[in-house]
Amino acid sequence: MKKTDIRLLPLGAKLGQDIFTSGGLLLLSKGKILDAALVRKLVSQGIIDVYLEHLEPGMLDESSQFMDKDESELREVINYSRAVVGEVLDQVRSGRPIEYDVLEDATDVIYSEVVNTNNIFRQLIALRDKDEYTLQHSVAVGALGVKICQLLNWPESKAKHVGVAGILHDIGKAQISDSIINKPGSLSEIEWAEMKRHSQYGYEILKNDCSVDPQVQMAVLQHHERINGKGYPLRLRDRQIHPYAKIIAIADTFDAITSDRSYQKPMSVFSAADELLKDAYRGGLEVETILIFVDYLLDMAPGEKVVLNTGEEAEIHLLNRNEPNRPLVRTSEGFVDLVRNREICIASFANDNEKLSYQR
Ligand SMILES: [Fe+2]
Ligand SMILES: [Fe+2]
Incomplete structure (x- = not known):
């Protein structure tokens, strides 16, 4: 197994080893199929090369597929x-x-x-x-x-x-x-x-x-x-x-x-995620698919900076599989579990300059 520069990863490559944040939290597990969003997640964590499970000859030539489309x-x-x-x-x-x-x-x-x-x-x-x-x-x-x-x-x-x-x-x-x-x-x-x-x-x-x-x-x-x-x-x-x-x-x-x-x-993407999850848990929409979709919509990683609806900045500490929009976060005051503190929610990503952060 060879380490590969993250910028040269081909679409569909599988991770050969678990990847952890500098704080020791599991970021991505072995076998995860990489796409552009996951590569960005790795880059945001300062990870520059990874072990891949399997690399066909010629796959690296397709690395440009990871670039965002114009x-x-x-x-x-x-x-x-x-x-x-x-x-x-x-x-x-x-x-x-x-x-x-x-x-x-x-x-x-x-x-x-x-x-x-x-x-x-x-x-x-x-x-x-x-x-x-x-x-x-x-x-x-x-x-x-x-x-x-x-x-x-x-x-x-x-x-x-x-x-x-x-x-x-x-x-x-x-x-x-x-x-x-x-x-x-x-x-x-x-x-x-x-x-x-x-x-x-x-x-x-x-x-x-x-x-x-x-x-x-x-x-x-x-x-x-x-x-x-x-x-x-x-x-x-x-x-x-x-x-x-x-x-x-x-x-x-x-x-x-x-x-x-x-x-x-x-609604902001965070409120929309909340609505979709509520709808799924009420039995309207399919829970498994909603969880996968919400995971994709929010695309959060431990260490990522967000802004709460209180105006406070926070850092994602632990992801939450059942309610991906309600992770454990850390503010300057300490840890906040967004599952237990339901009046608090994420309003936007800290570096999100798109106009998606308004709340209904
Ligand atoms: Fe319709
Ligand atoms: Fe419609």
């Missing part, structure tokens, strides 16, 4: 995808068949961009266009759906199905009147009942189109179902819900609660 490339992909989704919505509104080939091409582009981009959610937030919520939301749910599949190690074919389902999940809203869709403030009971029909409408639009995979159709129909049976339209439970629909439900919820809408302020 934001302008992602912007192009999002603009292109938004245009495609806009076309699809027009096709549905005017009763024309959906050009599925074009939609699949857009999903292929989204897929390859998402699997090679770190912190895809931050970039999606940064590139949001307030005036085009539906288009933006559809692309974001497709992209986040693909990212969740990648985190779950699902094969490319399934991830692309989830990408298409994410793009199409709210297609049924094309059949709901603009006065309801764009209404500022809360909806009346009748309006809300009509709004909730969008998943059924979406399914009906797609069900006779044999170019749309039946599993994608099912995900569109079921994306508001919840594991505890409290969703809609059919109040299905756990195994009755298609796995694609469970992924879309998570991506959809995350994008919705972090969005700036006329009737709601956006």
